[in-house]
Amino acid sequence: MCNIFRAGFVPWIILSVTLASGSDDKINITAESGQNITLPCRAHNNQKPIIVVEWIRSDLGAGYALLFQDGHFVPDHQHPFFKNRVDLQDRQKKDGDVSLILNNVTPADSGTYECHVVTRGANQRERATEHTCTIELKILPRVQINTTAGQTAILPCQVPNLNSDPSVVIEWSRTDLGKENVFFYQDQKFIPDDQHSSFKNRVDLQDRQMKDGDVSLILNNVTINDTGTYMCCVFMKGAKHRRRAKLDSDLISVVNLHVVRPGQTGGDTEDGVIRYKVLAFY
Known part of the structure; x- marks a missing residue:
């Protein structure tokens, strides 16, 4: 079936997910216009508390797709293209899950998405930022x-x-x-x-x-x-x-x-x- 499968827990019609050659972290996703999709991502070190989640799209310049900090969304610097269309799959970030839900996708959503997380160390003042995921998204009409x-x-x-x-x-x-x-x-x-x-x-x-x-x-x-x-x-x-x-x-x-x-x-x-x-x- 062309490496396509149905997903049972969200209303996708089709979705293709493949790992890019030469990279363990980059994922290629192909989906159909009009669907709600999930960009999967999990923090590498999920034992440390995640205090910031940043999703960006590299070609859009300034502005986040989503910024989640200290338990709530920060809309101030969100790119207007994503307003009211994104959410975390799990706001509790259980087991390091920082996957992004992107609703009502169109071909204009095609691009390279990156997720960065900030974790707290044993010392309350200790912070660590990591680049967690890179996803190449292609939306077909x-x-x-x-x-x-x-x-x-x-x-x-x-x-x-x-x-x-x-x-x-x-x-x-x-x-x-x-x-x-x-x-x-x-x-x-x-x-x-x-x-x-x-x-x-x-x-x-x-x-x-x-x-x-x-x-x-x-x-x-x-x-x-x-x-x-x-x-x-x-x-x-x-x-x-x-x-x-x-x-x-x-x-x-x-x-x-x-x-x-x-x-x-x-x-x-x-x-x-x-x-x-x-x-x-x-």
Whole structure:
């Protein structure tokens, strides 16, 4: 499933979390616009009392995403972009948990986030500051497609700087299908091994030459059962064996497809091909 999983305790639709190569502390997170997400972080030395938690985003300059000091929030120096949208996952900071909750994310939330904590030593005057976490956050626009059973839907996905690289692997999946995929393309050909049976002979890339990085999926003769959340993932160089190099993959597009019966409101077009709406606000 493109290294994507559902989280059961918060209302996320999709989330991808990977450790960045060469760093134990940097985490890459990909999520969908409109969701409430958690940036996970735990203080390295959780035995000492944490008296200050600072979350910043490096590209925003002055202003905190969140500043928590002496048991309460300090709003004075918070960047206005984060006003009323952030909180600590655990204000008690149990076991050093200083994870940040970021609500109603948009593509404008994409960036590098850093967490710093200040702890108190045995001496009440002793203070220690540590850089605890670095998180690279990528928020994808939410693409909504509404269509009627029997039509053809195009699920959009575009990969910057792809340039028809023959080593690129493309996987389209749906969140509820488990290990089976919708469409898998490797070595410049379709691989049917793990394709879900409901998509047999109904899907293809819009352009197998992938001109201008276009890896959009054509889904023919859609049915009610095609409703769901689709994900487009790209495995770049180094992914020699599918499903064996998930850290080399990148989630590029998330598409929500809703199919209704003929006669119901849905999104019909005169030519029978369904376009899409991008639901994201900057």
